[in-house]
Amino acid sequence: MNQLDERERHGADCLSDLLLDRWRLMQLDDSGKRERVRAHLDECERCRLRLAGIEAVVAPPFDFGVGQASAASSRPLSRWRARWLAPVFLFAGAAALVLLVPWKKDGQRSKGGGWQLGLVAQYPNGRVEPVFQGQALAPGDRLRFEVSAPTNGFVSVISLDAKGAVTPFVPVTGETAAVHPGKRTLLDGAIRLDDAIGPERLMLVACPRPMAVTEVVAAGRMALGQAQGRLDKLDKLALPCAQTSFWIRKEARP
Amino acid sequence: MSPGTSPNDLYLRYGSVVYRRARRLLGDEQAAKDACHEVFLRLFRSLPELDRASPLTWLYKVTTNFCLNLIRDEERRRKLLAAQAATSTSPAGGPSLAELLRGFPEELQEVAVYYFVDGMSQDEIAEVLGISQRTVSNRVSAFRAMAKAAWSVDAVEAT
Numbered sequence: 403m404n405q406l407d408e409r410e411r412h413g414a415d416c417l418s419d420l421l422l423d424r425w426r427l428m429q430l431d432d433s434g435k436r437e438r439v440r441a442h443l444d445e446c447e448r449c450r451l452r453l454a455g456i457e458a459v460v461a462p463p464f465d466f467g468v469g470q471a472s473a474a475s476s477r478p479l480s481r482w483r484a485r486w487l488a489p490v491f492l493f494a495g496a497a498a499l500v501l502l503v504p505w506k507k508d509g510q511r512s513k514g515g516g517w518q519l520g521l522v523a524q525y526p527n528g529r530v531e532p533v534f535q536g537q538a539l540a541p542g543d544r545l546r547f548e549v550s551a552p553t554n555g556f557v558s559v560i561s562l563d564a565k566g567a568v569t570p571f572v573p574v575t576g577e578t579a580a581v582h583p584g585k586r587t588l589l590d591g592a593i594r595l596d597d598a599i600g601p602e603r604l605m606l607v608a609c610p611r612p613m614a615v616t617e618v619v620a621a622g623r624m625a626l627g628q629a630q631g632r633l634d635k636l637d638k639l640a641l642p643c644a645q646t647s648f649w650i651r652k653e654a655r656p
Numbered sequence: 657m658s659p660g661t662s663p664n665d666l667y668l669r670y671g672s673v674v675y676r677r678a679r680r681l682l683g684d685e686q687a688a689k690d691a692c693h694e695v696f697l698r699l700f701r702s703l704p705e706l707d708r709a710s711p712l713t714w715l716y717k718v719t720t721n722f723c724l725n726l727i728r729d730e731e732r733r734r735k736l737l738a739a740q741a742a743t744s745t746s747p748a749g750g751p752s753l754a755e756l757l758r759g760f761p762e763e764l765q766e767v768a769v770y771y772f773v774d775g776m777s778q779d780e781i782a783e784v785l786g787i788s789q790r791t792v793s794n795r796v797s798a799f800r801a802m803a804k805a806a807w808s809v810d811a812v813e814a815t
Contacts, residue, residue, distance in 0.1 A: 418776040420716060420784070423673055429710050461671025462689045535664045 417442055417449050422456055463538055516552035517644045519559065519606035520586065521545055535648060540655035541597045547572055547606075550585045555608040555644070557581050558618045559589070563652075564600030566631050568622040570615045571604065577612045595652055602650050603633045609643035617641075663700050670711065671696070674719050681723035681753060681769065691726065695719050713784045724765055727753065760802060767795040768803075 417425075417439060425443075430436045443450055521533035524544040533539065547559050556578035559571045572591040573579050581587055607618050621639040629636040638645050674695050679688035695718050699711060706714060753773070757765045770781040771792075778796065782789040 416775060418780055419677070419774050420713070420776055420780050423712060427669065427710075427712065429712060456672075456676065459672040459676040461667065461675045462692060534667070 415442070416446060417452075419452075419456065422449070422453050426453065426457060517555070517557075517606060517608045517646055518550035519604065519646055519648045520548045520550070521604070521648060521650070522548065522588075524592075533648075533650065536651065538651045538653045539595055540653060541595050541599075542655075543595050544592050545571070545595065546588060546592045547604075548586045548588045549581055549606060549608075551581045551583050551587060551608070553583055555581050555610060556612045557589070557606060557608045558613070558615055559604055559606050560618055560622050561602055561604050562622055562626055562633055562636065563598050563602045564633065565598050566626060567598065568619050568626060570619050573615055575615055577614055578607070578609055578618065580612075581608070599652050599654060601633055602652055603636070604648045604650065605639065606646050606648070607639060607641060607643045608645070609641065613641070613643075663696070663703075666699065666711065667696055670715055673712065674715050677716065677719045678723055680773075681720065682726060683753070687726065691719065691722055695722055717784050720766060720769055724757075724762070724769065727757070728762070728765075759806065760799065764795055764799045764802065767792060768799045771796050771799075 421430075421439060424430050425436070425439045430439065443453065522530060522545070523533045523539055524530045524546075525540075526542055533545070539545075549557055551557075558573065558578040561567075561569045561571050563569075571593045572589045574591065579589060581589075605622065607621075618639070618641065621641050625636050625639045626633075671692065675688055675692040678691035678695070679685065682688050682691060695715065698718055699706075699715065702714075753769075757768065760768065766785070767781060770776045770784065771778070776784070778789050778792045781792045785792070
């Protein structure tokens with residue numbers, strides 16, 4: 403039994419992983435229990451080290467494609483993923499670079515005034531998947547954008563990157579694109595990520611009336627300048643429009 | 657969906673919990689990543705029905721079940737054992753979790769992992785599994801009795 407029993411080796415008083423998780427996630431509602439955990443951690447070096455170990459664990463990127471090529475096809479994961487992305491893959495097969503079917507469930511959508519921005523990536527191997535906030539993508543990956551709109555509006559998606567570049571993604575030129583109320587409206591056009599590595603902030607600007615894309619880009623440059631090039635310090639563009647951001651990281655693909 | 661319960665928020669908050677747990681039970685980095693993804697897919701699918709302030713205990717339970725199912729799978733078990741035989745990664749050369757739990761009823765395996773591996777209290781196990789503390793206690797006792805018999809036989813056979 404000793405070979406399996408943590409409590410026989412280390413004592414029944416030590417804190418369980420569940421309790422340590424509740425402690426660090428601040429989910430212990432009982433103040434008495436919080437105090438007991440704190441007191442135990444003060445006294446027990448082993449549990450302090452375990453807590454440090456727990457806190458050091460970093461979850462893998464929320465990229466549903468990581469390692470999936472080698473996953474057993476019989477696994478529930480693969481079956482469910484296939485169902486989940488079936489409409490996407492179906493169309494991707496017909497139109498290699500362009501995806502017109504939104505994902506059924508959830509990439510991530512940033513929100514601003516009821517407006518939401520979502521991304522779909524197509525990787526060089528043809529795989530098509532939703533993108534999550536903060537997800538790592540690589541130069542060469544293609545992106546399409548979808549918008550959930552609470553009202554009629556005119557939208558533009560621009561990119562602000564770590565090198566200070568402000569680039570119109572959709573539309574690339576002309577005026578902001580008309581969007582009608584609805585969920586997950588896929589915008590026309592796809593972009594291919596360039597070679598600039600680092601964090602990138604994509605901003606959806608949704609205005610009540612049409613606006614030149616150059617005007618949106620100029621507002622982006624001005625805001626980035628005011629934030630001294632710090633993407634995270636940039637607040638809003640000086641435009642009378644709803645705005646929301648979506649962050650990605652561009653990393654070289656190994 | 658309210659702020660803080662979006663898939664992204666949930667993953668940022670609980671992703672490391674699930675990944676850590678899967679890695680511990682499976683002893684395999686890639687399998688743990690796959691398990692982590694699968695568990696979160698299930699979580700996202702279950703969000704409308706989940707009526708909880710925190711999904712932590714739900715994630716513990718689903719991750720444990722998912723990993724034990726993997727371990728119980730014959731092919732997976734064979735791969736694990738082969739890999740461990742090749743790399744001798746078991747602590748102090750001891751048997752793997754799969755080896756230790758082999759042959760035990762599923763409900764006892766589950767409780768044994770929470771009690772002996774995680775060091776959870778019986779109250780905590782009862783909360784995670786949604787069963788009474790008495791049932792947990794009975795299962796721990798049953799596991800102890802079976803383990804004592806099974807492992808002492810193994811020891812005799814090994815000598």
